[in-house]
Amino acid sequence: MKVEFDLNGKPHKLDVDAAMPLLWALRDEVGLTGTKFGCGIGQCGACTVHMDGIAMRSCSLPVAAVQGRTITTIEGISAQGLHALQEAWIEEDVPQCGYCQTGQIMAAAAMLAQNPNPSDETIDQTMSNLCRCGTYNRIRKAIHRAAAAMPTPPAEEAKP
Numbered sequence: 001m002k003v004e005f006d007l008n009g010k011p012h013k014l015d016v017d018a019a020m021p022l023l024w025a026l027r028d029e030v031g032l033t034g035t036k037f038g039c040g041i042g043q044c045g046a047c048t049v050h051m052d053g054i055a056m057r058s059c060s061l062p063v064a065a066v067q068g069r070t071i072t073t074i075e076g077i078s079a080q081g082l083h084a085l086q087e088a089w090i091e092e093d094v095p096q097c098g099y100c101q102t103g104q105i106m107a108a109a110a111m112l113a114q115n116p117n118p119s120d121e122t123i124d125q126t127m128s129n130l131c132r133c134g135t136y137n138r139i140r141k142a143i144h145r146a147a148a149a150m151p152t153p154p155a156e157e158a159k160p
């Protein structure tokens with residue numbers, strides 16, 4: 001199946017099996033390996049990307065579903081330099097093994113687009129990404145740091 005979609009701000013075309021998970025299309029066909037494979041069953045969030053500004057688990061999203069959509073991966077989260085979340089992640093020294101962290105940042109970015117100043121409770125309710133290293137406290141701190149550094153909500157807007 002031929003699929004056309006916007007990927008990190010540029011038009012992109014793929015000719016792959018319609019049922020291929022977006023995760024494999026991104027990693028194996030496009031070569032963007034920042035998005036990680038964890039569980040493969042939509043549970044862990046390591047594979048989180050944005051589709052039209054909404055956090056999605058790319059391991060469970062067939063590539064056919066992205067026709068005409070806008071996909072953002074960790075490689076495209078900031079048009080220039082580091083995203084405020086990436087800077088906050090460095091400042092708070094969030095990662096331990098690091099494997100889950102691109103998914104965590106993508107989930108956090110989608111959350112901040114909807115709620116620029118989330119409470120700890122909102123973070124816990126919204127962020128369902130798993131971290132086997134237990135970095136949740138530092139993730140919360142980094143999200144608060146990034147929220148304080150972002151004067152306006154991100155430009156990326158969710159479509160209904």
Ligand code: FES
Nearest residue numbers: 038039040045059
């Ligand atoms: S790899 Fe997609 S949710 Fe775990």
Ligand code: FES
Nearest residue numbers: 097098131132133
């Ligand atoms: S930092 Fe190791 S799984 Fe999250």
